[in-house]
Amino acid sequence: MTATSRPLAATPIAGGSRIIGTGHHRPERVMTNHDLEQLVETSDEWIRQRTGIEERHIAADGEDVADLAAPAARAALADAGLDPAEITQVIVATCSNHERSPSVAGRVAQMLGLSDPAAFDVGAACSGFEHALAVADMSLRTGASRATLVIGAEKLSAVTDYTDRTTCILTADGAGAMVMVPSEEPTISPVVWGSVTELADAVTIGGEGPAFAQQGRQVLGWALREAPTISRRIVEAAGLTMEDIDVFVPHQANLRMIEPLAAALDLREDAIVADDIITSGNTSAATIPLAISRMREAGRIPSGATALLIGFGGGFSWAGQVVRLP
Structure with missing residues (x-):
């Protein structure tokens, strides 16, 4: 050989x-x-x-x-x-x-x-x-x-x-x-992802029956403490600044988590923050694409908008990227 x-x-x-x-x-x-x-x-x-x-x-x-x-x-x-x-x-x-x-x-x-x-x-x-x-x-x-x-x-x-x-x-x-x-050109930034091994059991789904459980205070504490820093890392990986972000779409876990997270990022005053949680609830892996589609359908997002995505929860895994929307 x-x-x-x-x-x-x-x-x-x-x-x-x-x-x-x-x-x-x-x-x-x-x-x-x-x-x-x-x-x-x-x-x-x-x-x-x-x-x-x-x-x-x-x-x-x-x-x-x-x-x-x-x-x-x-x-x-x-x-x-x-x-x-x-x-x-x-x-x-x-x-x-x-x-x-x-x-x-x-x-x-x-x-x-x-x-x-x-x-x-x-x-x-x-x-x-x-x-x-x-x-x-x-x-x-x-x-x-x-x-x-x-x-x-x-x-x-x-x-x-x-x-x-x-x-x-x-x-x-x-x-x-x-x-x-x-x-021909990238419109999806490099993913920034990871996990928090000490919080692996903070959100769980067992093998049988109604088995969804979470330690809400631990999840909220992590989100308010760590998610802003990770969000900035995602934007930096895209070669952008928060001034470039038109739409912020975090995991729709809880509006009382989303609001302070958005405030901590110093987004532009006219930046759109997804709040689909109000009428869609928490749909885990579906929350971000569901929110984006519904906002586009309602005309809330202009064509070509730059969106910051960040998801976190069960595992305890997290991931995010910046995308250009159609």
Whole structure:
């Protein structure tokens, strides 16, 4: 065997990747705070004061994670104006799928009638979408994919204990999706990611039944103490400053966490801060793409806006990047 100095990539390497479409899906059923008052000792006022949430969407018993992800993917493809047959990779970020195999991505590919795409799930809970976005960017840059569907989808209601008022007021179901293709110039910054090993058990989902649990004070403390510094690192990795950020989209965990985090970053006065948590609740890996799609649909985000994304939670994993939105 002899060594060779020839390049090991027959496919041209792209300069970067870009997002060309977004989409989302929320289940039909709306659960208000008043509905929760019938299930657990709580009140609309208590929930609003502590979380900012007014209502959330809950999937039907017969709906699973793929049933939420597929319509979000279809909406993103329609927004991108891309034929599903062009998709060569599907990545789904989720932590609530009831099946170990097949993956949600495999189910979605089947439901969309895609032709033999690479299809796999990413399990990093609340930062899963940002991890998936990074993998998609790397795949497109290296020629491993020509067009990628990246989806965050959760059915957290299936793992929620509706006798625990500290968690059931937060969780919800939904999905958000993006279509990505290669680009001559980078419009997705290098990912900044990591984990906090001493907080690995701060957010957990057990193996059976309603098993979502979290140590809320630990998560809040970390977010207020560390997330601002990490957010600045993400912006620096993109070669930008906070003055360049048009939209800030943190994980929609709790409005009382989002507001002080945004304030700590010294964003421009006209910068938009995502607050989809108010009517969508906490959908873990789905919160960021769901928020972006809904804000774009409502006309809240101008075309070409520069957005700072940061997700954190279960694992305890965190990840983020700066992206240019379509």
